[in-house]
Amino acid sequence: xxxxxxxxxxxxxxxxxxxxxxAQVEPAAEVxxxxxxxxxxxxxxxxxxxxxxxxxxxxxxSWNPAxxxxxxxxxxxxxxxxxxxDTSLSCVAGALPVAGGTLGAGVIAFTYGTLVVRxxxxxxxxxxxxxxxxxxxxxxxxxxxxxxVPGYGGASVEVVREAxxxxxxxxxxxxxxxxxxxxxxxxxxxHLGPRSGGFSLPGFASAGIGWMPWREVQVAxxxxxxxxxxxxxxxxxxxxxxxxxxxxxxxxRWRPTQASVGGSPGFAAGLGVRxxxxxxxxxxxxxxxxxxxxxxxxxHRVAVSYGFAEGWKAPAMAVTASRIREAVAAFIxxxxxxxxxxxVRDERSRKDWRLSLNFLRESVVRYGNIYRVCxxxxxxxxxxxxxxDIDFWVRADxxxxxxxxxxxxxxxxxxxxxxxxxxxxxxx
Numbered sequence: 072x073x074x075x076x077x078x079x080x081x082x083x084x085x086x087x088x089x090x091x092x093x094a095q096v097e098p099a100a101e102v103x104x105x106x107x108x109x110x111x112x113x114x115x116x117x118x119x120x121x122x123x124x125x126x127x128x129x130x131x132x133s134w135n136p137a138x139x140x141x142x143x144x145x146x147x148x149x150x151x152x153x154x155x156x157d158t159s160l161s162c163v164a165g166a167l168p169v170a171g172g173t174l175g176a177g178v179i180a181f182t183y184g185t186l187v188v189r190x191x192x193x194x195x196x197x198x199x200x201x202x203x204x205x206x207x208x209x210x211x212x213x214x215x216x217x218x219x220v221p222g223y224g225g226a227s228v229e230v231v232r233e234a235x236x237x238x239x240x241x242x243x244x245x246x247x248x249x250x251x252x253x254x255x256x257x258x259x260x261x262h263l264g265p266r267s268g269g270f271s272l273p274g275f276a277s278a279g280i281g282w283m284p285w286r287e288v289q290v291a292x293x294x295x296x297x298x299x300x301x302x303x304x305x306x307x308x309x310x311x312x313x314x315x316x317x318x319x320x321x322x323x324r325w326r327p328t329q330a331s332v333g334g335s336p337g338f339a340a341g342l343g344v345r346x347x348x349x350x351x352x353x354x355x356x357x358x359x360x361x362x363x364x365x366x367x368x369x370x371h372r373v374a375v376s377y378g379f380a381e382g383w384k385a386p387a388m389a390v391t392a393s394r395i396r397e398a399v400a401a402f403i404x405x406x407x408x409x410x411x412x413x414x415v416r417d418e419r420s421r422k423d424w425r426l427s428l429n430f431l432r433e434s435v436v437r438y439g440n441i442y443r444v445c446x447x448x449x450x451x452x453x454x455x456x457x458x459x460d461i462d463f464w465v466r467a468d469x470x471x472x473x474x475x476x477x478x479x480x481x482x483x484x485x486x487x488x489x490x491x492x493x494x495x496x497x498x499x
Contacts (some may be wrong), residue, residue: 101299103239103270104203104231106181107262110134111162112148113358113374117341118308119322121291123279124247124257128376129166132175132209135245135259135277136225139173139211142166146378153371155364157184164207166378172212175227179205183234201234209243222248229262231272239264241272253283263298274298279306287312302327308339318343320360338363341372354378390467392435395442398473399463440467 112130115122122134129148131138145167152160164177183201190196209227229241241264247257257279264272277295284290293306308322322339341360360372407413436443444463466474 101270102273103233103237103267104181104205104262105273106160106179106203107133107205107229107231107241108273108275109152109160109370111150111164111177111179111374112376113150113341113360113372114310114320114343114356114376116152116362116370116372117320117322117339117358117360118291118310119306119324119337119339121279121293121306121308121322121324123245123259123277123291123293123295124255124281125279125289125291126245126247126257129164129175129177129378130374130376131211131225132164132166132177132207132227133162133179134261135247135257136175136209136227136243137211137223137245137247137257137259139166139175139209139225140213140223140247141211142173142378143168144378146376148374148376150372150374152373155369158182159184160372172210175207175209175211177207179207203231203233205229205231211245220248220250222246237267239267239272241274250280254280256280271299275304297326310343316345318345390442390473395435395444395465395473398465398475399444399446402463402475441465442467442473 109116110120110122110130111133112128114128115126115130115134118125122130124135126135126138127141128138129142129146130150131141145165147163147165149163150161154160159182160179161182162177162179164175166173166175168174181203183203186199186201187195188197188199207227207229209225211223211225214222214224224246226245227243229243231239231241233239241262243259243261243263245257245259245261247255249255259277260274261277262272262274264274275295275297277293279291279293281289281291288309288311290309291307295304295306296302297304304324304326306322306324308320310318310320312318320341320343324337324339326337339360339362341358343356343358345356354377356374356376358374358376360370360374362370362372364370403413434445436445442465444465446461446463461478463475463478
């Protein structure tokens with residue numbers, strides 16, 4: 072056997088075993104680029120793949136491109152999956168809101184490990200590290216306002232280049248509909264592409280529903296059909312957040328072909344940590360997912376995500392004066408320098424000061440979803456004590472998260488206090 076044939080044989084053997092060690096992959100003899108079916112991100116993996124109606128972060132690019140439309144701020148996710156048998160999956164994806172919708176892009180790399188190259192005598196002559204690559208791009212946007220129910224649609228394209236040099240294109244479509252404030256449905260047609268040499272991409276059709284009965288709990292149920300071998304699957308998952316900075320997850324995926332791919336039990340579990348999620352809207356998340364494959368291997372997946380969706384109409388947290396004051400205090404602490412001094416600018420004198428601030432009194436007034444915190448401060452500039460009237464404008468989103476959107480500072484020494492008009496009512 073020539074060295075080339077030995078490499079090809081070893082590569083095919085690892086490909087077959089690796090195909091058996093992925094959660095959603097059907098028999099590797101019928102599909103190529105089987106790693107596409109395991110998707111991006113640790114959160115969907117921990118939910119057992121029940122993510123069609125839940126996809127609300129940058130990983131939506133590989134689960135349901137319609138979910139990109141839920142991202143109103145830049146978002147990103149980086150994933151590493153140690154799948155056992157010396158195989159691994161690495162991917163990075165990002166999303167950027169543009170006019171009318173959200174654009175997403177990503178790259179996935181599946182590594183088959185290191186293969187030993189031997190000559191005809193069986194002597195080692197080197198090593199090879201085969202890698203399959205996939206580039207994805209997608210776009211999601213809300214449905215027109217004249218549509219009877221609110222929803223989202225999206226599409227993505229992908230190009231796969233296998234280590235063997237074969238290039239295969241694919242396309243995905245998806246949609247979501249907001250059935251109720253805490254209930255959302257979704258559908259997706261993923262990884263549709265032409266057959267090549269008797270192989271095809273791991274295409275599948277899925278539909279699911281996600282329910283958030285309480286802010287701390289989310290439940291998802293998916294059902295689908297693997298197009299290439301023609302077999303059904305069902306997935307269910309749930310996540311619970313006992314604390315805003317911590318989420319635990321579990322899921323299960325069933326399919327009749329589990330026994331043919333190593334007897335995968337179908338269970339998955341994981342957790343997510345969101346540092347700094349107590350006062351401000353969480354923007355960073357570190358997620359982990361674990362899935363055993365009975366008799367074959369186990370998947371350990373870690374993902375770091377930035378940015379969260381704002382389109383889920385979950386039960387909102389109550390906006391209270393104490394929470395608003397906490398947000399303002401956190402803002403002051405964040406903007407103050409290492410010396411504890413807060414930078415201010417007198418708009419009349421155009422003078423920049425760094426002041427040590429002490430609260431004198433404050434009140435909170437509401438204007439719709441905007442809250443004006445009227446604060447009197449005693450600021451010290453060197454040996455001089457200056458009274459300042461500082462207005463912090465705090466915006467509350469649909470979920471009750473608070474962001475300081477504007478700050479107006481007026482020196483009481485030489486600036487007349489502004490008079491605001493409107494139907495402001497004081498918050499108790």
